[in-house]
Amino acid sequence: MTSDGWPNPALEADVPALECPENVLEWLDSLPKHVHEIASKVAEHGGGIWIVGGAVRDACLGIPVHDIDFAVSLEPQHMMDIFPDALPTGIDYGTVSLRGGDQFYEATTLRTESHYGDGRRPEQVRWGISLAEDLERRDFTINAMAIDIARRVMHDPHHGLQDVERGMLRAVGQAHRRISEDGLRILRAYRFLDRGKAGVWKFDFELSEALRQNAHMLKAVTHERIWMEWLKILDGKNMAQVVEKMAHDGVLDSFLPGEWGVQHLRLAALYHPYIPDLNGLTRFALLLSECFSIEVEEALLALKLSNKERTYILDLHGRFGSLPEQSLSSMRIFRAVLEEHAEQHLKLEVILRSHQLSPSMGIGNETADDVYALLEAYERLAPLKSGHESLIDGHWLMERTQMAKGPALGRLKGWLHRLQIERDLANADEVEAVLCSLHWTEENHLDWPKLRFPE
Ligand code: ATP
Ligand code: MG
DSSP states (O other): OTTTTTTOSSSOOOOOOOOOOOHHHHHHHHOOHHHHHHHHHHHHHTOOOEEEEEHHHHHHHSSSSOOOOEEEESOOOHHHSSTTTOEEEEEETTTTEEETTTTEEEEEEOEEEEOOOOOOSSEEEEOOHHHHHHHTTTSSSGOOOOEEETTTTTEEETOHHHHHHHTOBBSOOOOHHHHHTTTTTHHHHHHHHOGGOBBBOOOOOHHHHHHHHTTTGGGOOHHHHEEEEEEEEEEEEOEEEHHHEEEEHTOOGGGSSSSSOOOHHHHHTSTTGGGGOOOOOHHHHHHHTTTTTTHHHHHHHHTOOOOOHHHHHHHHEEEEEEEEOOSHHHHHHHHHHGGGGHHHHHHHHHHHHHTTTOTTTTOOOOOOHHHHHHHHHHOOOOOOOOOOSOOOHHHHHHHHHOSHHHHHHHHHHHHHHHHHHTOOOOOOHHHHHHHHHTTTTTTTTSSSOOSSOOO
């Protein structure tokens, strides 16, 4: 490090340098000392080091930078040697993870790649020392800028800064070729359109044409990669515009069931004022509301969602179209079963009905206004005296009924739990009084009501 705390200048880039905008200089000043220590060490070993990718883009946009990635000219094994606590997280592709306090920083050796035989990943990776080449292989101009930390300058050979200023997404090099090399860039392009509070960007003409002509290229991309980008798109603030554009450009048809160019009602539903309250998975479920369960299941399996994500969406899908009745008992059951998802379910039902969507499970005659009324009633619903947990357990029930352990005992316990919730019972004595009033000895236990929603 120099005496004023800045890292020693590292190897110089083979790309012209330009002054950083004021906000980028301020961001550089705010970087943790680990970043400077890392940069200094690489410089001491004769290497070059630059901040690259999303961090530079977000710093230029003036939005919070969530992680910092470096490009370095030292080979991965050399990096492992000089940073003994580094992890070889993607060493075959040149990436090692450097520890800095409780953070990790990814450092990737400059490389020259060629031959995208299958449209997914480069077949060959060769280490290089040219920053120019490294920036050239990046997807969009806004992602192809670099910062030299010690010299406090930027390298922007593809004029990403200008595109940041005019809100335009442009491919590095020839759009058609860059998109056909790696189909995932199609989804990345749509993801980067959504600029959050700053609205929606535009594609430059050449990129826009390339995306539409190559939409089918997505079929060659591994589904895990698609899902990661698609979920980010769904989570975006302006997802309605972005997804509508994807549908229009023929991109959704490559990985979702159905013909999306004609799904005007589904797409219009994404603009509903409740959408900002819903997470990406829920928005996805809404988009698929009119598909058959089997189609949804197949699509989610193909996209390789985790079991948790898949169950979440299938549960939502299975409940579409169902409503509680507007009685205290029915609303209490509904709340006890769905818990924190209850309010969201009613909001989804408002959206479905406001946009004439017909979930495959069927839908009742209630209008959006009827569901608003339910939502209001739900918000006024008082908490239960004893919460949602069952006030009695199996032993308690065995003592009082002389029943043996088994399915009938479980069903009776469930029935009592349901009555406890419906009637807001306060203690076990009240449950016992209800038990005495039930004709449980005379009926088939398979007919006993359960605590569930929908019925
Ligand atoms: P985020 O902030 O969401 O992480 P990011 O731009 O950092 O966005 P990453 O997937 O982390 O996205 O990729 C880091 C950088 O690697 C990108 O900025 C881009 O320069 C390059 N990159 C990533 N994926 C591709 C790709 N498929 N083709 C070309 N370059 C890519
Ligand atoms: Mg990133």
